[in-house]
Each structure stands twice: as C-alpha cells, then as structure tokens.
Amino acid sequence: MTTASADVLILGAGSAGCVLANRLSADPARRVVVLEAGGRVTDPDMRRPELWPFIQHRDYDWDYLTVPQRGLAGRQLSWARGRGVGGSSLLHATAHMRGCRADYDRWVAATGDERWSWDRLLPRFRAMESFSGGADAVHGADGPMPVLLPGPDLVNPLVQDFLAGAESLGVRRIPDHNGGEMLGATPNSLKLRNGERVTDADAYLDPVLDRPNLAVLTGVTVHRLRISGGRVLGAEVVVDGESMFVAADTVILAAGSIADPLLLMRSGVGDPEVLGAAGVETVLESPQVGKNLHDHLLGAGNLYRAARPVPPTRLNLSESMSYQSAKGLGETAGPVDVVVGCVVAPSASESFDPGVGLGEGFTLLFGVTNPTSRGELRITGPSIEDAPVIDPNYLDTEHDRAMFRLALERARLIGASEALAGWRAEEVLPGPRVRTEADIDAFIARAAITHHHPVGTLRMGADDAAPVTPRLAFRGLEGLYVVDGSVIPSITAGPVHAPVLAIAEEFAAGFD
Numbered sequence: 213m214t215t216a217s218a219d220v221l222i223l224g225a226g227s228a229g230c231v232l233a234n235r236l237s238a239d240p241a242r243r244v245v246v247l248e249a250g251g252r253v254t255d256p257d258m259r260r261p262e263l264w265p266f267i268q269h270r271d272y273d274w275d276y277l278t279v280p281q282r283g284l285a286g287r288q289l290s291w292a293r294g295r296g297v298g299g300s301s302l303l304h305a306t307a308h309m310r311g312c313r314a315d316y317d318r319w320v321a322a323t324g325d326e327r328w329s330w331d332r333l334l335p336r337f338r339a340m341e342s343f344s345g346g347a348d349a350v351h352g353a354d355g356p357m358p359v360l361l362p363g364p365d366l367v368n369p370l371v372q373d374f375l376a377g378a379e380s381l382g383v384r385r386i387p388d389h390n391g392g393e394m395l396g397a398t399p400n401s402l403k404l405r406n407g408e409r410v411t412d413a414d415a416y417l418d419p420v421l422d423r424p425n426l427a428v429l430t431g432v433t434v435h436r437l438r439i440s441g442g443r444v445l446g447a448e449v450v451v452d453g454e455s456m457f458v459a460a461d462t463v464i465l466a467a468g469s470i471a472d473p474l475l476l477m478r479s480g481v482g483d484p485e486v487l488g489a490a491g492v493e494t495v496l497e498s499p500q501v502g503k504n505l506h507d508h509l510l511g512a513g514n515l516y517r518a519a520r521p522v523p524p525t526r527l528n529l530s531e532s533m534s535y536q537s538a539k540g541l542g543e544t545a546g547p548v549d550v551v552v553g554c555v556v557a558p559s560a561s562e563s564f565d566p567g568v569g570l571g572e573g574f575t576l577l578f579g580v581t582n583p584t585s586r587g588e589l590r591i592t593g594p595s596i597e598d599a600p601v602i603d604p605n606y607l608d609t610e611h612d613r614a615m616f617r618l619a620l621e622r623a624r625l626i627g628a629s630e631a632l633a634g635w636r637a638e639e640v641l642p643g644p645r646v647r648t649e650a651d652i653d654a655f656i657a658r659a660a661i662t663h664h665h666p667v668g669t670l671r672m673g674a675d676d677a678a679p680v681t682p683r684l685a686f687r688g689l690e691g692l693y694v695v696d697g698s699v700i701p702s703i704t705a706g707p708v709h710a711p712v713l714a715i716a717e718e719f720a721a722g723f724d
C-alpha cells in the first residue's frame with residue numbers, strides 16, 4: 213500500500229470541501245490535500261440552469277435510493293448527490309437562500325454557541341456573495357459566488373402574476389429571500405453568471421488551484437478512516453483499483469450528509485448494533501451517527517393546464533418561492549411554516565402522467581419548511597459497494613402532515629387567484645374532485661418528491677449524544693472534524709446550500 217501525507221486532509225471536493233480548500237490553503241505554510249471520488253465534470257448541460265431536473269442519474273450523480281416510505285404510499289425516492297469536483301453544486305437548482313433568523317436561533321439553542329446565530333453568520337454570508345444588487349448592510353459584493361436577483365426583464369411573466377396573486381391574498385412582497393425574515397414572496401436569488409450555473413469549484417476552488425500547498429486529487433474513493441488510540445491518522449483510499457493510505461494531522465469530513473456517516477460506520481464508528489449487523493467491528497460507540505436524517509419534501513404538484521402558451525424560462529424553471537406562516541397569509545413576523553413555489557413547466561411526481569407538455573402548463577410546488585420527522589442512515593456491510601439503507605421517514609409526524617395539507621391549500625388559493633386567471637385553464641392535479649382530508653393525504657403521499665436537502669446525520673450539539681461538537685470536532689476522536697450539511701442540527705426553512713457554505717466559511721475562519 214502506497215502512502216502520502218498532508219497537514220489537513222479534506223475528504224470530498226463538494227460544496228463545503230471547495231470552501232475549505234480555498235480558505236485553509238490561504239496559509240502557505242499549511243499543506244492541504246483534497247480527495248474526491250468523482251472527476252471534473254464537462255457536461256455542457258450542467259451549465260444550463262433550466263436543465264437541472266434533467267441531468268440527474270448521469271455519471272456525476274451518486275444516485276441514491278431511499279427505502280420504501282410508509283408516509284409516501286410505499287414509494288422509494290431517488291436522491292441525487294453530486295459526484296465530482298463541485299459536489300452537489302454540479303446538480304443543484306442554483307437557488308441561494310440563507311434561511312431565516314429563527315432557523316439560526318434553533319442552531320444556537322442546540323449548540324449553546326452564538327457563533328451559529330444569524331448575526332454572527334451574517335459576515336460569512338456577505339463574504340461569500342457577489343450580489344447583483346451591490347453591497348449593503350445585508351449583502352456582500354466582493355465574494356467568490358455570484359448571486360443574481362433577477363429583475364422583471366428575466367422573471368417569467370407567469371411568475372410575475374404568481375407574485376401578484378400571492379400579494380393579492382395578503383402575502384407581502386419582500387426584496388429577496390436573504391434579509392433574515394423570509395415571510396413573503398419574491399423571485400429566487402440564483403447562483404448564475406451570464407445565464408450559466410456557477411459551481412462551488414468555479415467560485416472557490418479553481419481560482420486557487422495554482423497554490424503550491426494545495427492538491428486536489430480526483431478519482432480517489434475514500435473507503436475508511438484509519439483510527440488508532442482514539443486518534444484519526446488519515447484515510448484509506450482506492451485509486452485506479454490500488455489501495456493507498458493518506459496520512460494527515462487533521463482530517464475534515466466533507467463528503468456530505470449521506471457519505472460522511474456511512475464512512476464513519478465503515479470505520480467502526482457508530483451504533484454498535486448497526487455496525488455488528490453489517491459485520492463491522494466497533495471502534496467507537498457513537499449511537500447517533502446517521503440518525504436525525506431529515507429533508508424537505510415538495511408536493512409535485514398543484515399542476516395547471518395553461519390557457520395560453522407559457523413562455524420558456526430564462527432562469528432555472530423554479531423561479532419563485534413564497535414562504536408563509538400557518539397563522540395566515542398576511543403574517544409578516546414569526547415562524548415560517550410552509551412554502552409555495554412557482555415552476556414555469558408541468559412538474560409531477562412519477563405517480564402521475566398529467567398529459568400536459570412543456571409550454572402547456574405550470575406548477576405550484578408546495579411543502580413544509582421545518583419538518584419534524586426524523587429518519588436514519590445505515591450501512592449494510594463493510595464495503596462502500598454495500599448499498600446503504602436510507603430512510604428519511606418522511607411525513608412521520610402529524611405536524612408535517614398537517615402543514616403539508618395547509619401548503620396545498622395555500623397553493624390552491626394562489627392558483628385560483630384573479631392574477632393567474634389569464635394563465636389558468638384548469639387545475640389538473642390534484643384536480644377539483646380532491647377535497648376531503650383523506651383524499652388530500654392520499655394525493656400528497658403520491659405527489660411528494662424530495663427538495664434535495666437531506667441534512668443532519670452528524671448533528672452538532674452541546675449535548676454529549678451529539679456526534680459533533682459546536683466547534684465541529686467529532687466527539688471521541690482526536691484529529692477529526694466534520695464540516696458540511698451533516699452537522700446541521702435542524703434544517704433551515706429554505707434550500708440549504710448557502711447555509712452549508714456558511715458553515716464551511718465559519719469553520720475555516722476559526723481554524724488554526
């Protein structure tokens with residue numbers, strides 16, 4: 213077995229991994245090595261934001277599958293995860309949403325650490341962004357990541373009427389999603405430059421690749437951590453069929469919320485019962501590794517046949533999200549409970565064939581912002597080839613089911629609004645006959661799809677049971693940190709990419 217070494221070894225060149233590679237190699241005295249299982253992605257479709265739903269299942273997608281979900285009529289959902297330099301930013305829908313102040317209050321409550329508050333993270337968000345509207349107290353203009361707030365010249369006319377429809381029902385119009393309070397409606401801010409997707413590799417990694425103290429190795433699959441005497445010594449990897457060991461003083465897990473806990477379990481760290489059943493000897497008992505798995509679901513969809521041709525998107529199809537309180541459409545303060553988004557195309561789960569083509573319809577997606585259902589991940593064997601058990605346990609709680617019904621009700625209200633009258637020929641899904649609670653629940657179970665935000669599988673927390681400390685050190689092992697979507701204790705109201713970048717920025721700023 214060949215060996216190599218680093219001061220800091222980052223496992224995964226995904227969203228967090230790209231930020232860490234950039235920030236931690238800024239000190240020329242530190243040798244930083246990044247290991248990535250995938251390669252460089254050159255697929256031209258990846259650049260086109262409107263194609264994002266159609267580039268899954270290609271060779272740069274890990275293409276996971278959940279186990280049958282009781283809450284979803286026994287359906288299994290495909291879970292896309294980027295495999296390549298840039299990670300899931302190769303596949304994501306490019307929406308940039310920080311979440312709201314209340315989300316970070318929950319992180320502070322979980323960790324007892326003010327570093328995770330909105331106010332303390334604000335400089336990190338500002339530092340990452342190059343905002344199309346310029347710098348102000350909330351937005352940054354000098355960061356690596358372009359954030360475009362589309363104006364009326366770019367926002368689809370249908371979406372402009374969706375926004376007017378929401379406003380006519382009392383939903384306030386907010387300038388964008390990133391001011392700390394998300395209750396309201398606005399076009400989505402997107403990570404685009406000149407109409408093209410900007411990946412985290414473009415923004416963070418490629419501009420610093422010429423640093424002599426930074427090496428990014430692709431096609432390197434990490435199989436397990438090597439652990440001895442309570443310390444992580446490095447990673448056992450396979451490159452072109454050859455086994456190798458990469459030693460490091462510090463190892464940072466940044467392989468994402470699915471791969472991180474699986475890698476730990478293969479290394480003997482986790483719930484002894486799960487490890488034993490998979491034939492892996494326990495090195496460290498950490499029963500919550502892989503627990504607390506949660507995700508956003510979206511109902512796909514409240515779908516309408518259009519009365520006139522729907523112009524093609526100039527953005528990413530999913531152009532606007534309106535965040536709302538359960539208390540009422542006009543609430544402007546307090547928690548966010550549900551979301552209704554507008555897609556300028558027919559969008560339906562695999563359960564339905566709505567018979568509406570592109571340009572002939574539109575969809576109001578609907579979902580729950582802060583789900584309380586929790587699931588788990590498990591290995592089934594000692595090898596990365598052994599398919600994991602992925603069980604998000606969707607719609608397990610009455611809270612989630614009730615909020616989902618409310619979200620559909622809100623979508624239908626907006627769909628029926630006068631502002632959309634010129635676009636609406638008929639509601640195709642769920643269809644006018646679906647009105648009773650039982651029918652609505654049955655529809656939701658068949659219509660819900662993932663919003664692609666699984667998080668929380670190595671949650672950070674002040675309590676001893678939390679696998680990761682508030683400073684992102686792995687509890688019980690020296691020399692190991694976890695920095696990516698896994699550590700999120702409870703999901704933010706919106707999409708989670710910007711929060712993941714902020715976690716990595718915050719960690720890097722405090723690392724020495």
Ligand SMILES: Cc1cc2nc3c(=O)[nH]c(=O)nc-3n(C[C@H](O)[C@H](O)[C@H](O)COP(=O)(O)OP(=O)(O)OC[C@H]3O[C@@H](n4cnc5c(N)ncnc54)[C@H](O)[C@@H]3O)c2cc1C
Pocket residue numbers: 223224225226227228229247248249250292293294295296297298299300301303304305306307308309432433434435466467468469471475663664665666696697698707708709710712
């Ligand atoms: C289809 C889709 C749409 C989305 N849309 C949005 C959106 O519009 N807005 C938003 O905010 N969020 C969105 N997200 C979510 C967001 O992209 C992710 O939450 C975020 O990118 C996760 O970052 P991460 O660093 O935690 O993991 P990732 O970016 O997934 O990085 C993990 C990296 O580790 C590598 N890796 C894994 N296992 C190994 C191993 N064993 N050895 C070596 N390398 C390994 C992977 O290949 C990958 O490069 C979307 C996600 C998807 C998939």
